[in-house]
Amino acid sequence: MHTFTIDELGVDILLSGNSGIAEFTPTKTGTFEYYCKVPGHREGGMFGPLMVE
Numbered sequence: 563m564h565t566f567t568i569d570e571l572g573v574d575i576l577l578s579g580n581s582g583i584a585e586f587t588p589t590k591t592g593t594f595e596y597y598c599k600v601p602g603h604r605e606g607g608m609f610g611p612l613m614v615e
């Protein structure tokens with residue numbers, strides 16, 4: 563299990579397996595950090611930038 567989480571956009575989608583599709587509609591523009599909130603996963607590198615234009 564993993565999550566696709568963006569605090570600033572209120573996105574918190576549960577994903578199972580090693581790949582998946584997370585659908586959401588951004589409510590703001592800018593660059594936001596997405597991460598996985600499963601303990602240890604963010605620290606292990608599951609995070610990155612998401613740019614909304």
Ligand SMILES: [Cu+2]
Pocket residue numbers: 563564565598599600603608
């Ligand atoms: Cu994860």
